[in-house]
Amino acid sequence: MIAAPSTIPAGGAITTQLLEISIGPQHPSTHGVFRMDVVLDGEVVRALKPVVGYLHRNHEQLAEKMSWLGSMPYTDRLDYFNSMSNNWAYALAVEKLAGIKVPERAEYIRVIMAELSRLQNHASAIGFLLQDCGAWGTPLLYAFKEREKILDFFETVSGSRMMCNYFRFGGVRVDLNDEMLAMARKIVAEFPKFLDEFEKLMTTNEVVLARCQRVGILPKELAIAGSISGPVARASGVEYDIRKVDKYGVYGQLEFGVPVGAVGDVYDRYYIRVLEMRESVKILQQVLRDIPAGPVQAVEVKLRGFKIPAGDGYGRVEGAKGELGFYLVSEGGPKPYRYHIRPPSFINLTVLEDMCVGHKVADAIIILGSIDIVLGEVDR
Amino acid sequence: METIYQLLHVTFANVPAWTVQVAAFLIPIAFIFGVYPAIFALTTLVERKALGRIQNRYGPNRVGIFGVLQPLADGLKILLKEDIVPRVADKFTHFLAPVLIVVPGLLVYLVVPVAPGMVAVDLKIGVLFALAVGTMSAIALFMAGWASRNKFSLLGAVRAVAQVVSYEVPTVMAGVAVIMAAGTLSTLTIVQRQGGGILNISNWYVFRPWGLVGFVLFVIGGLAESARCPFDLPEAESELIGGYHTEYSGFKFALFQMGEYLAGMAMAGVTVTLFLGGYMGPGSGPGLVGSLIAMLWFFSKLAGMIMLNIWIRGTWPRLRVDQLMGFAWKVLLPLALVNIVAVGFWHFLTPRPLAWVVTTGWLVIWFLVLTKCNASAILEKREYRYV
């Protein structure tokens, strides 16, 4: 709760007034139309209330009025940085509910897509974080340059750079031909070079260290209690990665590590993302080496008039931002009866105030940046 | 001014003396008003281009060949923009602030010599004057932030004032080292003292142990005083939107930009004068040709300093406000004080090699001590485990 600005004693006989400022929704670094109601004592944050809903688009309600397939392109628009993993989570939920078996090649392609979107998401997330630190665009643009290559790949495969709409129930829409695989291999081979350069530019930079270390610490207990997931939780030392827990897709057969931090400050959240990108590169190398031949689409799934037996199911994936889940209830018809999303950005945002209170206003900005939210997913 | 006066006096012997006096007075002013704003316009273009290249972009290349007319287009655009004054703003102060911000930047150039004898006013206390008028910008920044009646602006103004006042101290202390070594406050004399030696270069103060330290301190202090990256907290786009100039638009905003750049260039000019030998360089000396070469040297050094500013801006993130203060008081100020003692050693130890050894040793020891004392503030090795 935010008290009205009142006069409080702040040391000695001098009394100071609290300052209530509204950061957002048109603030340059709130990552979209997000608003923070901040109560400041000088420059120190005393209370912070996140205000969401400026980008509410009625996504869940729309999906309940639409065919099962019709919601697929809408999931692209949730977290518009990761349309591939959003697609996968929704497809996974539907496949669970309908009992569809996905061909192996399609599973491999799905891993390629998900890990590539994780790469570009993490790259731009840390770019944005450093932009919030005040680096004048350079790290962000280096990250975007690399992201551009991955988006080109997405365009070549699915036809669109960000709104891919690529996954289908029981497989994927387009098969990867040899040229596309070569393109993916090239991207994966070049990515570590970018990471090395980026790390040299920023990771040991004293200003970054001073700004990020011991700022916005999220304790492990709070992370668990707040249902925080993804890199934010792992930076706080929570050993939780759905790729390891659920072993969905072919993740059970792949070798990769999940980096876990200890302190849980902004720096850990930054560096965990860097390490995760390195692991993603390893996964991609394995997948691109082992991808089998075969169909990419289960034959029993019809495009039109697709119906699902009554029941409910929850499908989740380890999205780049955390656990992305779709809870679906079917009545046996062509539309979902209930369609609910567990958006990682939104749930990770709930601990924002706990992380920010006591820090400076500049820290609040980078703490928000380190959570890595996308407002399309927060407001839905 | 005196040089120009004499030059005019000799050339136009038969015109009345007062015209020569007025002309000698107006020419340097015209020079300052003409050349430095032109360099400002050029700097905005070069900055955008250089930042673009640093970030693997082209930068502006549409207006004119290679985008050289971009500053003109920018100026035209910003002139045509609506001038918005917030309804609750303090109108008079809001209007006055952008006008005042340009003044200190221009005043500093009065004492910056560009060639032998070519200084607008050869003040006996030139260095002090340059540093003193630099502080006046704090008042203008405060007026801007306070008059806007915007909380972001106010925060920016408070940051600006605190920052300028704090960094004034180490900057002046770094300048004191040069004043002690040169034994004068006159900028012209300081530059002359840096002449001679090998190719007019080896006597630059930056090639002395205390001079190098002083140079680094002065560059950092100059960046902070002109609120350039990584000390651009008063504007802090990602935190305070625009800081003190959030509520300014149109030409007033352009004046803020201009004031900021002029102040940054002025600090660069003073740095060149104090540490980089001013106009000194191979070939510079009295006479027309020598003067032209000297001017070339001065402006190339100025350009180099500006490029350094741009380079830093393209690379480093911004500090936080408490770290900024801590850096000024815990690192820069002690180092500046130690540096003053080092100049004392330099002055009194007679065999030059001995002076070199003692001064360097003294500075290195204190540098290590200060690093040790402040080591807890930064750098923490992190271990990550994999599951």
Place this chain on the structure above:
Amino acid sequence: MNIAFWIISAVAVLGAVLAVTLRNLVHCVLALILFFIGIAAHYFLLRADFLGTVQILIYVGAVAVLILFAIMLTHNVTGVDGPKELLGVKWWSGAAIAATLAILLKKAILSDPLATLLPAGDKAQSSVAEIGKALVAGWVVSLEAIAILLTAALIGAVVIALEEIQKS
């Protein structure tokens, strides 16, 4: 010389008058800064360029800023809710004290031997060296006393700040 003197004086007096009559405290400080700059200009006019520069450096750059920061702690900056009467008892008593002080100062300055010793206008050289010598030779005890006083004030400020940091 005379014209410059009168213009600068007029500006300085205007600043001084505005500083005490304006309602808004920030405006008052800005007027005070105008006054400070006027005084600095007077110093320059007298060829005491070192004093003029120090005036700007210390008064405009530091003192005025400190006053601005002090005003930040004031509740009624705009003076809207303050006492309305301008020429009240307080004003008159203040004016009386100021007048007394001015008379005393005039007497003190004119009776000082230094006033007659100063070289006239144009012949004056840069005063830096003399001031420096005077400070470290003739007035070294006073200088050290002031230095100790300021150091004590600085330590006091640090102690107060430390207490606040420890509290929070």
Place this chain on the structure above:
Amino acid sequence: MNYPGKGLVEGLAVTARNFVGSYFYKDRLTTVQYPEERIQTPENSRTFPFLVFDESPDKPRCTACKICEVECPPKCIYIVMDRDDKGKPLQRPKAFDIDISVCMQCQICVEVCPFESIKMDNDYEKSKYGRFNDLVQRLPDLLKSNDYYRQIKPVKAAEVDAKLKAEAEAKAAKKAAAVAAAAAKAAATPPAGSAT
């Protein structure tokens, strides 16, 4: 060696390398000088849908079956079937409007179309000055020839052509077979009739 400010200096080295490198290595620059240079869009690239016709715009492949209208997630397609004077459906659209300010380029209409009639364009220069009417694509705007389709998406167009040809041949063969069967039947019947 570790010294204070090492990270800062290394950062400066990285930016300096990029600054210099951008002048010598063209591939460092990702920017495309747009109006002069254009990127060749990949085959799969998609923007907005259009309708394919084979010989003349009067005879589009579209049969106005309205499947795409129903399946379109944002409901941006509006179709009216053409009818002759007697009200008999003509199997072609009279009106076919796509509001591209609503369309989200999802390609579902293309996937569900049973007649290979609606396809995704790759023309990304569709900006207009008006917000409402200008962005509604009417039937004449949407109709584009099969040659155009072959030009923008050669591989897919070839597949589609082959498929349609095969279908047409199958249909023709079936028809021929039916005709032959009918003829055979007819041939077989008269003797029987004549027998009676």
